[in-house]
Each structure stands twice: as C-alpha cells, then as structure tokens.
Amino acid sequence: MNLGFPEMMFIFVLALILFGPKKLPEIGRQIGKGLAEFKRASREFQSQIEDEVRKLELETDLKNTIDPPVSLSNTVESQPPALTVGSSAPAAEPTVAPASTSEIAAAASEPDYTVTHSSSSDKAGSYRPDSAGNA
Secondary structure (H helix, E strand, C coil), rough: CCCCCHCCCCCCCCHHHHHHHHHHHHHHHHHHHHHHHHHHHHHHHHHHHHHHHHHHHHHHHHHHHCCCCCCCHHCCCCCCCCCCCCCCCCCCCCCCCCCHHHHHHHHCCCCCCCCCCCCCCCCCCCCCCCCCCCC
16 A cells, blocks of 8 residues: 555545544544554564464473484484494303292302411411501
C-alpha cells in the first residue's frame, strides 16, 4: 500500500471536510496512540516468542549434553583397537569353565602357600625383632 503525496493530500482534505478543523487534531492524536499501542503489543509478542525459542534451545542443548543421542553411542566399537604396526594380534582370553561345589571345597581345603622360616640368629625358627624394634 504505497500512498504518494497526491493520495495523502486527498485523504487529508476529505478528513478536514468530514470532521472539521476542531476535531482533526484530536482524531490524529488518537490514531497516533493506537499505532503506538499496536507497535508496543507487537514488540512484546515478538519478545515472548523469542524467549520461548531460547528456552527450547537451552533445554535441547542441556538434553544433548547430558544424554547424547542413541545413534552416537551405537557407533562405539566394543572391541579394543588393533595394536600398533608390526605387533601381532592379541591372543584370545582363555575361557574358564565353572567349577562344581565339590571342586571348590577341595580347592579351599588345600593351602595356597607354604610357610617356611629361615633365621640365622634363632635356631628354633621363631621370629625376633632386633633391639631397635625393626623387623
């Protein structure tokens, strides 16, 4: 809606004839107040929309930071990477068969180590610390 100078002049003359010279300034003020109120309301509405968009973006960023997308977690390999150049492939780990209860009991009854005492200062094999309390 492009209004040039002739169109604006025609509207002004028509308003002057219809409303008279006393009412025209009052009507102009009311139109100006209405336009200012409309601009303020549209700016407020636009700022509310921008605030909501910012909140949604922040929530999305936080969600992506805390819980990465599922597709990224599926791309990680479960096997360790290959060794460096020139080295052989890692040997497979031996599988251990589960032991029965009787095998566990037999293994528990046998000692894992043998205790031997060797002391040159004591012939009976008992342990005695030196005079300073050192072992």
